[in-house]
Amino acid sequence: MRLTIANRNKHRAMSFAKTLTVQNVRNGLGIIAKRKFAAGATICRIKGEVVTGEAVWSYWDTDSRRGKNCFRYDADHYLDPDGEIGAFANHSCNPNAGIVKTGRRLMLRAIRLIAAGEEITHDYSTLLGADDVWKMKCNCGETACRKLVRNFGKLPASVLRRYRRLGIIPDYIIETGR
Ligand SMILES: C[S@@+](CC[C@H](N)C(=O)[O-])C[C@H]1O[C@@H](n2cnc3c(N)ncnc32)[C@H](O)[C@@H]1O
Ligand SMILES: [Zn+2]
Numbered sequence: 001m002r003l004t005i006a007n008r009n010k011h012r013a014m015s016f017a018k019t020l021t022v023q024n025v026r027n028g029l030g031i032i033a034k035r036k037f038a039a040g041a042t043i044c045r046i047k048g049e050v051v052t053g054e055a056v057w058s059y060w061d062t063d064s065r066r067g068k069n070c071f072r073y074d075a076d077h078y079l080d081p082d083g084e085i086g087a088f089a090n091h092s093c094n095p096n097a098g099i100v101k102t103g104r105r106l107m108l109r110a111i112r113l114i115a116a117g118e119e120i121t122h123d124y125s126t127l128l129g130a131d132d133v134w135k136m137k138c139n140c141g142e143t144a145c146r147k148l149v150r151n152f153g154k155l156p157a158s159v160l161r162r163y164r165r166l167g168i169i170p171d172y173i174i175e176t177g178r
Contacts, residue, residue: 098168129176
């Protein structure tokens with residue numbers, strides 16, 4: 001196998017969680033459950049380096065893929081999951097998981113029953129504050145696909161209400177305003 005960065009990362013990521021694997025899916029590589037997860041279960045910690053917003057901007061010049069992979073961590077910081085399982089977390093407009101912050105940790109949590117073999121996805125908009133300008137054309141294939149993934153303030157009101165009820169929009173995202 002060619003030792004591309006993607007392959008190296010894939011193998012590092014695969015060794016991090018016995019309950020998860022990384023496979024080719026509809027949108028490139030993605031995270032697949034190796035066992036079922038009950039609704040509300042913690043799937044894994046999203047590990048990585050906490051970096052400033054400026055650092056993320058600088059990735060755009062050197063490695064835009066890396067910039068796109070970052071998770072908003074607080075008002076001024078992002079978590080860079082490079083080489084970790086979080087670098088393979090794809091977006092869906094009808095996700096089965098969400099990100100919650102517990103203390104200083106970002107955790108991936110099931111928001112419904114997830115069967116073994118299912119891809120684990122979350123909604124990127126839940127971590128995009130009003131001051132985040134990043135957008136993504138969506139290819140999740142869901143009936144309710146929004147086509148364009150934008151910050152949380154652009155979520156349809158009913159979706160936003162549901163996500164807030166599920167606790168998967170961190171306070172620091174809500175605090176950026178709508
Ligand atoms: C965190 S990475 C996920 C792993 C990625 N699929 C890969 O193969 O490396 C995020 C990137 O995956 C792609 N992606 C994830 N979800 C997507 C979706 N619903 N529609 C289109 N592209 C998606 C985008 O290129 C995005 O910038
Ligand atoms: Zn979509």
